[in-house]
Amino acid sequence: MQAERIVVELGMGDGRLLAELAKEYEGDRSVAYVGIEKDKNLVNRAKMRLNSQSAIGINSMFEKTLILFHDKSIDLIIMVLPEPNYIDPIHYDKWSEFYGQLVYSKLKNYGILKIVTEIIDDLLEPVSDELYSRQVNWLIETFSGLGFRLIDKKDGPPNGYSSIYLDKFGADSARIRIVTLDLGKHNLT
Numbered sequence: 001m002q003a004e005r006i007v008v009e010l011g012m013g014d015g016r017l018l019a020e021l022a023k024e025y026e027g028d029r030s031v032a033y034v035g036i037e038k039d040k041n042l043v044n045r046a047k048m049r050l051n052s053q054s055a056i057g058i059n060s061m062f063e064k065t066l067i068l069f070h071d072k073s074i075d076l077i078i079m080v081l082p083e084p085n086y087i088d089p090i091h092y093d094k095w096s097e098f099y100g101q102l103v104y105s106k107l108k109n110y111g112i113l114k115i116v117t118e119i120i121d122d123l124l125e126p127v128s129d130e131l132y133s134r135q136v137n138w139l140i141e142t143f144s145g146l147g148f149r150l151i152d153k154k155d156g157p158p159n160g161y162s163s164i165y166l167d168k169f170g171a172d173s174a175r176i177r178i179v180t181l182d183l184g185k186h187n188l189t
């Protein structure tokens with residue numbers, strides 16, 4: 001049976017999140033979970049966790065693998081703590097096309113891009129509410145300019161989410177604040 005629902009995690013690390021998500025729908029072959037990670041050692045660790053038939057880990061650059069999906073085929077694309085090259089304002093020129101074209105084209109009309117990212121102060125001071133709001137608003141406006149609309153915003157990671165970096169950063173929540181943005185497509189044609 002072909003999966004009716006596809007969930008893809010980009011930069012899945014050691015697969016702990018994907019394994020947890022897949023567990024929720026264990027036995028339901030209509031949902032497929034795909035994790036993509038460039039680090040071979042992490043993928044090997046992920047493969048030991050992803051023992052359900054509906055979850056796979058792929059060792060590749062996610063740009064290269066994402067392009068292989070049919071357009072409008074993915075329900076949920078998750079990125080937890082992407083590297084600066086994929087989220088930082090100073091690297092905008094490097095990542096804007098990736099989200100605005102590749103990610104956008106692969107999401108179903110009502111698909112969601114879920115980004116969980118950190119807000120930090122350049123001097124590693126505790127993050128003020130003002131800085132946090134400014135950076136979060138910048139992200140929302142920037143993704144809006146790339147064709148995405150904000151569906152939901154949550155201060156902190158999604159409930160129940162665990163990953164190498166979320167678990168590491170959790171210990172320093174004053175200096176590393178986390179925001180979760182659920183972004184949908186503006187244009188549904």
Ligand SMILES: C[S@@+](CC[C@H](N)C(=O)[O-])C[C@H]1O[C@@H](n2cnc3c(N)ncnc32)[C@H](O)[C@@H]1O
Pocket residue numbers: 010011012013014036037038039042060061062063079080081082083163164165166
């Ligand atoms: C900051 S880590 C976050 C890992 C995991 N999501 C977590 O929260 O612990 C970013 C991950 O993305 C992977 N990565 C970065 N760029 C990638 C790319 N173009 N293709 C595949 N994986 C990539 C890195 O190897 C790394 O494991």
